[in-house]
Amino acid sequence: MREVFVLGVGQSDFGKMPERSIADLGGQAARAAIADAGINSAQIQAVFSSRVYDAMITSQTIMKDLGVTRVEMVNVENACAGGSTAIRSLYKDIAAGFVDLGIAIGVESMTTSPIAGKLIPPDRDDLDGQLGLSMPVLFALQAQRLMETHGATPEDFAQVSVKAHDFGALNPRAQYQRRFTVEEVLASRMIADPITLLQCCPNTDGAAAVVMASADVAKKYSEAPVRIAGSALVSGDYDFRRSDITTLELGARAAARAYEQAGVAPSDVDVVELHDAFASEEIVHYEDLGLCARGDGVGLLRSGATSIGGRIPVNPSGGLLSLGHPLAASGVRVICDITDQLRGRSGASQVPGAKVGLAQMLGGVATGLDAAAGSVHILTV
Amino acid sequence: MTNPVPLREGLFRETAAGPTLLASCCTACGHTSYPPAPRCLDCGSEAQEPVELGSDGELLCATVVHMGNNRYPPGYTVGYVTMPHGVRVFAQLAISAGEDLPAPGTPMTLEIVPMWREQEQDVLAYRFVPAPGKESAHA
Ligand SMILES: [Zn+2]
Numbered sequence: 001m002r003e004v005f006v007l008g009v010g011q012s013d014f015g016k017m018p019e020r021s022i023a024d025l026g027g028q029a030a031r032a033a034i035a036d037a038g039i040n041s042a043q044i045q046a047v048f049s050s051r052v053y054d055a056m057i058t059s060q061t062i063m064k065d066l067g068v069t070r071v072e073m074v075n076v077e078n079a080c081a082g083g084s085t086a087i088r089s090l091y092k093d094i095a096a097g098f099v100d101l102g103i104a105i106g107v108e109s110m111t112t113s114p115i116a117g118k119l120i121p122p123d124r125d126d127l128d129g130q131l132g133l134s135m136p137v138l139f140a141l142q143a144q145r146l147m148e149t150h151g152a153t154p155e156d157f158a159q160v161s162v163k164a165h166d167f168g169a170l171n172p173r174a175q176y177q178r179r180f181t182v183e184e185v186l187a188s189r190m191i192a193d194p195i196t197l198l199q200c201c202p203n204t205d206g207a208a209a210v211v212m213a214s215a216d217v218a219k220k221y222s223e224a225p226v227r228i229a230g231s232a233l234v235s236g237d238y239d240f241r242r243s244d245i246t247t248l249e250l251g252a253r254a255a256a257r258a259y260e261q262a263g264v265a266p267s268d269v270d271v272v273e274l275h276d277a278f279a280s281e282e283i284v285h286y287e288d289l290g291l292c293a294r295g296d297g298v299g300l301l302r303s304g305a306t307s308i309g310g311r312i313p314v315n316p317s318g319g320l321l322s323l324g325h326p327l328a329a330s331g332v333r334v335i336c337d338i339t340d341q342l343r344g345r346s347g348a349s350q351v352p353g354a355k356v357g358l359a360q361m362l363g364g365v366a367t368g369l370d371a372a373a374g375s376v377h378i379l380t381v
Numbered sequence: 382m383t384n385p386v387p388l389r390e391g392l393f394r395e396t397a398a399g400p401t402l403l404a405s406c407c408t409a410c411g412h413t414s415y416p417p418a419p420r421c422l423d424c425g426s427e428a429q430e431p432v433e434l435g436s437d438g439e440l441l442c443a444t445v446v447h448m449g450n451n452r453y454p455p456g457y458t459v460g461y462v463t464m465p466h467g468v469r470v471f472a473q474l475a476i477s478a479g480e481d482l483p484a485p486g487t488p489m490t491l492e493i494v495p496m497w498r499e500q501e502q503d504v505l506a507y508r509f510v511p512a513p514g515k516e517s518a519h520a
Contacts (some may be wrong), residue, residue, distance in 0.1 A: 368416075
């Protein structure tokens with residue numbers, strides 16, 4: 001297997017922009033990534049794109065405006081982990097030697113999707129979905145359980161959102177570039193107890209893109225390209241196989257594979273970007289990613305280790321909570337943000353001296369599974 | 382007036398002893414699957430026999446959903462209920478507006494009710510009602 005490098009990253013604006021098309025949003029991100037890589041779009045040999053809603057020939061729709069035709073283009077869907085799946089797919093093709101240079105894109109227009117302004121449901125025919133399950137409900141029930149088993153409090157969950165917005169206020173790309181207090185988060189409208197509105201990611205349109213290359217190509221364009229040292233994508237397992245709903249075991253399995261491949265331990269990681277669609281789940285991810293011992297997630301949060309200036313800052317971008325969550329874009333966006341961190345160009349939210357970064361994204365629910373798709377990538381310089 | 386239809390076949394039924402969820406039990410490894418599975422989800426064996434989970438369970442956790450969705454108006458309550466054989470079931474909970482959420486561990490009992498209407502027919506599904514004082518079946 002060949003080594004694979006990130007050569008360039010790009011993001012579109014994030015926000016509510018129903019007037020902007022998929023080609024427009026995706027094109028903005030792709031152009032930015034291509035410019036960042038310093039390549040010509042004609043050199044691109046493969047395109048993997050992801051979109052959840054109303055998806056059809058997303059890659060071709062975006063790339064035809066960039067002069068890229070006659071190459072292999074693949075369009076993937078894996079709920080919120082779709083973007084990670086596009087990254088993973090291109091990674092495998094470069095590692096295997098099928099192509100030397102390609103681009104992975106995630107894009108979503110949530111404001112024009114059929115679920116705009118609604119609670120994100122499972123598939124139409126899903127049993128639990130028919131009985132009233134939606135994404136916030138799933139995570140609210142997990143949060144209820146965290147209060148029972150972990151001693152977590154509503155203030156802890158609110159603190160995750162406060163932390164995300166503290167970071168987001170430093171990121172010019174965040175949809176909500178402002179800070180909130182724990183009291184403000186708790187006082188916002190209740191969505192599903194104990195999750196309030198300010199503990200839910202907003203509906204957001206946006207796109208992200210990553211240009212990736214083999215070592216030979218990468219070294220022509222960059223003196224210090226960021227290496228994808230570990231890449232994992234796993235499907236969920238049966239819910240009955242997990243001891244409790246306070247873990248999303250597919251996230252732990254993806255992390256274990258990525259750590260092993262990269263040859264790094266959780267304690268080596270300097271910065272993390274992860275799925276915080278709902279504030280409370282971040283505490284579960286701390287444990288599943290091995291950032292702390294099982295059961296210590298609340299303690300890690302309270303210690304400040306994952307906050308600005310902490311030992312292991314989590315979501316210095318502002319996370320889904322303040323950036324917003326264009327579903328399929330988020331898995332690509334976390335790779336962009338970790339790359340920027342490792343290149344030392346994250347501005348006010350830069351983690352000093354970051355050398356090892358971890359990008360995680362989970363997606364999808366279905367009756368009987370812990371979740372549908374989990375992905376972890378480990379990047380190094 | 383047409384007969385109500387179940388949400389789907391083979392999930393639940395009324396018996397002389399009360400309503401029950403229908404599951405399958407693997408004769409090779411003993412794993413119980415709900416909804417019933419033609420093939421064991423744990424070991425893969427096709428040797429499955431039907432079992433009734435009964436109507437008694439215990440609340441794992443619950444939440445009130447304050448945003449409506451297509452079928453349910455804002456303020457509905459849902460939760461996970463642990464049934465015999467350790468089966469964890471997601472369902473609506475019959476809690477009136479303003480009533481406190483039942484505490485984890487509260488005994489719950491199953492009921493089969495019309496959940497919504499579709500094409501002029503009631504659709505039957507199950508939900509749980511708090512039954513404090515009732516012995517939990519699997520305690
Ligand atoms: Zn079996």
